Amino acid sequence: MTRPADIVPFNIGETVASYCSRVAAACGYENGRKFATQHGFRFQGLAVGNEDDLGEFASLLGASRESLSRGVVLTKDRITSLSGVEFSYSMAHRRRLRFCPACVLRDEEQGSGRRGHRAYGRMEWLAGPIRVCREHGFMLVELKPHPSPDLAHDFASKLAFEREIIPSLAETAFQMEPDSLQGFVESRMRSGPNGNSWLDAFPIYVVVRLCETVGAVARYGIGVRHSEVSDEGWSECAGTGFDILRGGEKDFKEFLVGLLERFYETASDMGGPSLFGPIYRMLADKSSGDAFEPIREIMRDVVLSEIPLGPGNEFFGPVTERRVHSVYSASRDFRIQPARLRSVLIRSGIVDEAASDRTFNRILVPVETMESVAAEINSALSFKDTAVRLGLDRSKLSSVIECGVLRTFEAATAAKHGSNVNLTVLTTATFRVGDVDDLLRRLDTLPTVQPSSALLPIGPTARKTNSKNGDIIRILLDGGLREVARVPDEVGFASVRLDPNEVRELTKGEDHGCYSFREVQMTIPVSNPVLHSLIEGGHIATVERMNPSKHFMQVVVEPDELERFMRKYVSLNSLAGQQRMTTQSLEARFRRHGIQPAFIASGKKFYSWESVAPAFA
Missing domain, CATH: 1.10.1660 (Multidrug-efflux Transporter Regulator; Chain: A; Domain 2)
Structure with missing residues (x-):
C-alpha cells in the first residue's frame, strides 16, 4: 500500500494544513476536510494546531508527531503562532489564498511528488508583514476568499480553482524590494530572536503594529488614515518605522519628542490624538492588550517630561505626577497672572525672548523651577509693604530704587540674565523678601553713636545738603558715615539720624572749574x-x-x-x-x-x- 508521504513530500517551510490539503487532493478527495473525516481526525484541528488531530494525521502518514512540528500553525485567543512567532489575528492571512505565483509555477515544474499537487503553501506566506517573495522580488498575490467554508485553510483545493490564472498573475506580478521590517520578521520566524535588538523583547505583532504606525506617521503625518495608504505604501511605512525603532528605546523617544516639537508649532489641543495621532489611538485601543504596555510606559514618560500634564489629567490612565509646568497650568495652580509669570521667566533667562510670541500653554518649564519662581513671586512684597518694612515713605523708596540700593523683583530677576527693566512705574513694583531683609540686616550691623539735636533724619539731611535720599542711604550702608545714630521709637531707616555737615562733605561732587554766568x-x-x-x-x-554742592546740572x-x-x-x-x-x-x-x-x-x-x-x- 502506498503511503500518503510517498505521494507528495512534506516540504520545508510548508504548513501542516497545506500538506494535508495536498495529500487529500493527490488521493482524489474533494477537499481536505472530507479526507480528514474519512481518516478519523479534523482538518480544522490541523489548521489550529490541535494535538490530537496532529497525532492522528502523523499516524496516518506513518511518521512521528515531531516531524510535523515545523509546519504547525497554533491559534489561541486570537493570537496565531507561525514558526513559534506570535502574530495577531489580523496579521495572519489565513482566509485568503496568499502566494507568489512564480513560486507556485516553479513548484509544479521542478518540485517532487505527484504532478498537479506539487505547489505548497508556505508558512511565511501567512505572515502579513512578509509582503514580497524575496526569491523572485514579486509582491505576494492575495485573492478573495473562496465562498465555500469547507475550503478554509485548504491550500490545494483553493489553488485548483485559480490554476488557470496563475501564469498571468506571474506575468503581471508587481516587483518591489522587501522592506527592512520583513527581514526582521523572516529572521524571527527562521531562527528566533537573537537578543541583539530592543525589538526582540516584544512579541512580533507588537513590533509590526508599532513599526507600521510609526512609519506611517513619519511619512504622512499624524493625520494619516489607514485607508489612504496603499499596500506598497504600507511596506514603505513598515521599513521606515523599523529603521526608526531598530536603534532602541532612545531613538523611539527622540522620534516622539520630535512629534511634540512639531505639535508646539500648531494650535492643536494637548490630547493624545493631537500629539501622536494613530500611534496613540493604536495604544489606547483596549484590543491592543497588555503586550503593548511597555510602549505605553515609554510614551507616558516622554509626555510627562515634555507636556504640562499633572494629577487630574489622563494619558493611558490617570496621571499621578507632574514633571513640567506650562505658564498657563502654573498660573492656575499658583494664582499668578500668566503674563506676569511669563515676564519673570523671560527676565530670569529661564525661557528665551521668543517665548513672548508663544501662547501660555506652550511655554514649558521643569516643575521644580516653576515652583521656585512661583514661590518667589507669591512671597514678594508690594511697594507699600516694602516702604513700611523699611521705614521709608513712597518718595524715599523710589529714590532708593533709582539709586540702585534696592532692586525691584523685576530688576532682580532681570539682573540674573543681564537684562534691563523699565523703572518708570515703580509704585506697581514688588520686591523680594530676601532683598528687603538684607538691607535691614546691613543697617543693623552699622556702628552707631548717641542721638543728638545736631543729627537729623534722612529726609531733612537730604534737603539741607541738596542730596538724594538714595545716595545718602547708599553711603550709609557702605559704612561711609561716622556720625550715625538710631532712635528706638522708629523702624528701619526712619530710625536713622545723620550729621548734615558730614553728609555734605561726602556728597559734594568734584569742582568742574568752569565759570557761572x-x-x-x-x-x-x-x-x-x-x-x-x-x-x-x-x-x-x-x-x-554738575554743580558740586547743589547736585544739579548747571x-x-x-x-x-x-x-x-x-x-x-x-x-x-x-x-x-x-x-x-x-x-x-x-x-x-x-x-x-x-x-x-x-x-x-x-x-x-x-x-x-x-x-x-x-x-x-
Whole structure:
C-alpha cells in the first residue's frame, strides 16, 4: 500500500494544513476536510494546531508527531503562532489564498511528488508583514476568499480553482524590494530572536503594529488614515518605522519628542490624538492588550517630561505626577497672572525672548523651577509693604530704587540674565523678601553713636545738603558715615539720624572749574541781558556740568572759552574805560578810521581787537 508521504513530500517551510490539503487532493478527495473525516481526525484541528488531530494525521502518514512540528500553525485567543512567532489575528492571512505565483509555477515544474499537487503553501506566506517573495522580488498575490467554508485553510483545493490564472498573475506580478521590517520578521520566524535588538523583547505583532504606525506617521503625518495608504505604501511605512525603532528605546523617544516639537508649532489641543495621532489611538485601543504596555510606559514618560500634564489629567490612565509646568497650568495652580509669570521667566533667562510670541500653554518649564519662581513671586512684597518694612515713605523708596540700593523683583530677576527693566512705574513694583531683609540686616550691623539735636533724619539731611535720599542711604550702608545714630521709637531707616555737615562733605561732587554766568558777567564785564544775548548769538559757548554742592546740572562757561572771547572781542564801554575816553569820542575815532562793530548784543557794541588796532597806532 502506498503511503500518503510517498505521494507528495512534506516540504520545508510548508504548513501542516497545506500538506494535508495536498495529500487529500493527490488521493482524489474533494477537499481536505472530507479526507480528514474519512481518516478519523479534523482538518480544522490541523489548521489550529490541535494535538490530537496532529497525532492522528502523523499516524496516518506513518511518521512521528515531531516531524510535523515545523509546519504547525497554533491559534489561541486570537493570537496565531507561525514558526513559534506570535502574530495577531489580523496579521495572519489565513482566509485568503496568499502566494507568489512564480513560486507556485516553479513548484509544479521542478518540485517532487505527484504532478498537479506539487505547489505548497508556505508558512511565511501567512505572515502579513512578509509582503514580497524575496526569491523572485514579486509582491505576494492575495485573492478573495473562496465562498465555500469547507475550503478554509485548504491550500490545494483553493489553488485548483485559480490554476488557470496563475501564469498571468506571474506575468503581471508587481516587483518591489522587501522592506527592512520583513527581514526582521523572516529572521524571527527562521531562527528566533537573537537578543541583539530592543525589538526582540516584544512579541512580533507588537513590533509590526508599532513599526507600521510609526512609519506611517513619519511619512504622512499624524493625520494619516489607514485607508489612504496603499499596500506598497504600507511596506514603505513598515521599513521606515523599523529603521526608526531598530536603534532602541532612545531613538523611539527622540522620534516622539520630535512629534511634540512639531505639535508646539500648531494650535492643536494637548490630547493624545493631537500629539501622536494613530500611534496613540493604536495604544489606547483596549484590543491592543497588555503586550503593548511597555510602549505605553515609554510614551507616558516622554509626555510627562515634555507636556504640562499633572494629577487630574489622563494619558493611558490617570496621571499621578507632574514633571513640567506650562505658564498657563502654573498660573492656575499658583494664582499668578500668566503674563506676569511669563515676564519673570523671560527676565530670569529661564525661557528665551521668543517665548513672548508663544501662547501660555506652550511655554514649558521643569516643575521644580516653576515652583521656585512661583514661590518667589507669591512671597514678594508690594511697594507699600516694602516702604513700611523699611521705614521709608513712597518718595524715599523710589529714590532708593533709582539709586540702585534696592532692586525691584523685576530688576532682580532681570539682573540674573543681564537684562534691563523699565523703572518708570515703580509704585506697581514688588520686591523680594530676601532683598528687603538684607538691607535691614546691613543697617543693623552699622556702628552707631548717641542721638543728638545736631543729627537729623534722612529726609531733612537730604534737603539741607541738596542730596538724594538714595545716595545718602547708599553711603550709609557702605559704612561711609561716622556720625550715625538710631532712635528706638522708629523702624528701619526712619530710625536713622545723620550729621548734615558730614553728609555734605561726602556728597559734594568734584569742582568742574568752569565759570557761572555771574562770574562771567563780573569778568568781561557785562550785564545779564548782554551776557544772554552773547550766548544766544553763539559768541560764547556754554556747557552743562554738575554743580558740586547743589547736585544739579548747571550751564557754565569753560575757562578756555571765556579766555578766547576776551582775546578776540572787547565791548565799546570796556575799551572807552581803558582809554579814559567817552564812548562818543571813541566812536568818532573809529568812524574816522572806518572801523565797524563786529556785532551788537542787547544794544551793546563789540569790536574785535584786530579791527581797532589802527585807531591806536
